[in-house]
Amino acid sequence: MLPDFEISREKFSSCGIDLPKNLYDKFNIYADFLVEYNEKVNLTAITDPMEILCKHFIDSACLLKYVDISNNSSLIDVGTGAGFPSVPLKILRPDIRLTLLDSLNKRIDFLKQLCDKLEIDAEFIHGRAEDISKMLEYREKFDYSCARAVANISTLSELCIPFVKVGGSFISMKGPTEDVSRGTNAIEILGGSVANSIDYSLFDEQRRIFVIRKISQTPIKYPRNSAQIKKKSL
Ligand code: SAM
Numbered sequence: 001m002l003p004d005f006e007i008s009r010e011k012f013s014s015c016g017i018d019l020p021k022n023l024y025d026k027f028n029i030y031a032d033f034l035v036e037y038n039e040k041v042n043l044t045a046i047t048d049p050m051e052i053l054c055k056h057f058i059d060s061a062c063l064l065k066y067v068d069i070s071n072n073s074s075l076i077d078v079g080t081g082a083g084f085p086s087v088p089l090k091i092l093r094p095d096i097r098l099t100l101l102d103s104l105n106k107r108i109d110f111l112k113q114l115c116d117k118l119e120i121d122a123e124f125i126h127g128r129a130e131d132i133s134k135m136l137e138y139r140e141k142f143d144y145s146c147a148r149a150v151a152n153i154s155t156l157s158e159l160c161i162p163f164v165k166v167g168g169s170f171i172s173m174k175g176p177t178e179d180v181s182r183g184t185n186a187i188e189i190l191g192g193s194v195a196n197s198i199d200y201s202l203f204d205e206q207r208r209i210f211v212i213r214k215i216s217q218t219p220i221k222y223p224r225n226s227a228q229i230k231k232k233s234l
Pocket of ligand 1: 078079081082083102104127129130147
């Protein structure tokens with residue numbers, strides 16, 4: 001159970017995000033199912049209700065505050081885990097056409113059941129980003145790709161930029177220590193360009209979002225296979 005409605009709404013509101021009661025109810029279902037499922041399958045280390053509210057739901061929702069996501073656009077969440085950041089985004093913005101990707105099937109199983117409970121329409125993909133983005137049906141097909149806490153910016157760019165159409169964006173949610181300059185080489189090779197780096201604080205913790213614009217097609221040889229990616233960043 002989340003903190004009660006007034007407290008939760010106040011927390012969202014302090015970050016500039018409105019939380020109507022019907023959406024609070026959905027976040028509550030999400031929190032309950034996350035904690036229940038987490039007892040048998042490892043999904044998150046965060047189980048305290050206030051922390052789920054602030055560190056998962058509001059943290060994810062901040063993407064909408066700092067990045068303008070176009071109406072009815074398609075978005076793939078790479079390494080989504082228990083659905084962060086994109087399931088909170090979809091609760092707040094049902095028009096987003098959502099694809100959830102993770103390499104662990106037990107997390108995809110959780111997400112299918114969760115989206116069923118929340119009556120959320122989404123596509124689910126079990127696989128590694130570096131394999132899935134080679135497939136024609138997913139390559140350069142999305143308006144946005146996003147990721148939170150999956151890998152460093154260079155690796156993440158190789159996993160996420162190939163999914164994005166030219167003209168779309170890859171959005172990376174990071175802690176304060178990640179420096180986008182570490183990914184500049186990879187971003188350029190993969191057809192991206194850094195459009196924005198946004199620093200903000202979330203309940204006294206520092207956060208950073210990078211927005212990488214896709215300006216040209218990703219060369220067909222990228223992404224490399226996982227062994228090559230692991231061995232050496234671009
Ligand atoms: N994004 C979520 C969040 O912020 O809570 C989960 C972060 S968790 C640290 C990283 C997730 O990425 C895991 O669920 C893992 O299975 C997934 N993952 C790691 N490498 C991946 C890859 N190459 N392709 C797809 N998923 C991957």
